[in-house]
Amino acid sequence: MLAFVLFAIITVVGTWGELCLGRAMKQTGELERLHPGHAASLLWRALRVKWIWIGVAMMAIAFFSLLLLLSFEEVSFVVPVTALSYLVGAIGGTFFLGEKVSLQRWLGILLVCIGVTIVVIAK
Amino acid sequence: MHNRLHFKTFILIAIMVIAGPIGNLLLSKGMKQLGPIQYWPPSELLGVFVRVFSSWTIWIGIASLIAFVVSFMLALSVADYSYVQPAAAVGYLVIAVLGVLVLGEKVSPLHWAGIVVICLGVSFIRGTNPRTTETSN
Numbered sequence: 700m701l702a703f704v705l706f707a708i709i710t711v712v713g714t715w716g717e718l719c720l721g722r723a724m725k726q727t728g729e730l731e732r733l734h735p736g737h738a739a740s741l742l743w744r745a746l747r748v749k750w751i752w753i754g755v756a757m758m759a760i761a762f763f764s765l766l767l768l769l770s771f772e773e774v775s776f777v778v779p780v781t782a783l784s785y786l787v788g789a790i791g792g793t794f795f796l797g798e799k800v801s802l803q804r805w806l807g808i809l810l811v812c813i814g815v816t817i818v819v820i821a822k
Numbered sequence: 823m824h825n826r827l828h829f830k831t832f833i834l835i836a837i838m839v840i841a842g843p844i845g846n847l848l849l850s851k852g853m854k855q856l857g858p859i860q861y862w863p864p865s866e867l868l869g870v871f872v873r874v875f876s877s878w879t880i881w882i883g884i885a886s887l888i889a890f891v892v893s894f895m896l897a898l899s900v901a902d903y904s905y906v907q908p909a910a911a912v913g914y915l916v917i918a919v920l921g922v923l924v925l926g927e928k929v930s931p932l933h934w935a936g937i938v939v940i941c942l943g944v945s946f947i948r949g950t951n952p953r954t955t956e957t958s959n
Contacts, residue, residue: 720895721903725955730899733830738896745895785908792904799954800904803946810943811908817936818914 702776705768710780713761714787718795719754725796726750778819782812827900831952834897835906838890839913843920845886852879901952909947911940 727745730738745751768777789808792798800808856873860866874880897906915937921927 717907718903721898721906724895724898727899730830730896733833738892741899742892742895745899785911788907789904792902792907796903797955798902798904801950804904804950807943807946807948807950808904808908810946811911811940812943814936814938814940814943815911815914817939818933819936821930821933821936 702768702772705764706777706780708764709761709768709777710783711787712757712764713780714784715791715795716754716757716761718788718791719750719757721792721796723748723750723754779816781819782816785812785815827952831897831901831905831909834893834900835909835912837893838897838906838910839916841886841889841893842910842913843917845883845890847920847924848879848883848886852877852883855879902954905947905950905952909944912944914940 723745726748727741730741765777785808789800789805793800853874855877856870859870861870894906894910918929918933918937922929
């Protein structure tokens with residue numbers, strides 16, 4: 700039971716932490732040009748958006764859950780996380796960030812999930 | 823304008839998928855070079871710290887991982903999360919190529935087949951508009 704709770708935390712909270720980074724960056728504004736100075740000032744402004752810190756906290760929780768889970772489960776138990784995180788990401792992108800995931804992008808994400816699963820099985 | 827958006831997104835994701843795997847590779851290489859690590863007594867641990875941070879391999883690994891995080895955040899400022907996250911799965915190709923070229927590892931046909939499916943999926947994603955939300959400014 701604990702294993703499945705931790706599994707869910709790693710998948711959902713970990714990916715949602717990244718989604719929070721996405722939310723923060725959308726709030727901060729777009730990198731206009733690929734210029735180091737622009738990039739630095741954009742990142743500096745992003746550090747003052749609360750979503751960055753919520754995201755970092757969530758990713759830290761997911762990381763420690765992973766360490767805890769690996770202390771009593773095999774790595775193979777954790778492996779589906781990598782494939783499922785793409786689905787969580789697309790769902791979160793849609794409902795949390797207001798992105799419009801078109802049919803073509805859904806198909807692409809599905810293929811990525813299948814491909815990642817094959818790579819993981821092949822190892 | 824659209825082309826510029828595609829170009830910026832492409833460059834930032836390219837940095838992500840190259841810097842991430844290289845960073846992980848260098849860190850693991852650097853840590854293995856240190857040999858077995860003793861955590862006790864505390865004076866041993868201090869010695870470990872000194873050895874870790876006097877390794878160039880580890881410093882370059884850390885710099886690569888910082889480049890990964892920075893380009894990830896910048897990519898998210900430009901494009902959708904639901905675009906950047908799956909597109910960055912091209913990293914699996916980079917990891918396999920690094921494994922073959924640098925570590926001399928063998929990659930099985932099934933493994934390559936999975937990578938082909940990933941790349942096919944990413945090419946689908948690249949055909950979509952990188953950003954579907956308004957920016958705040």
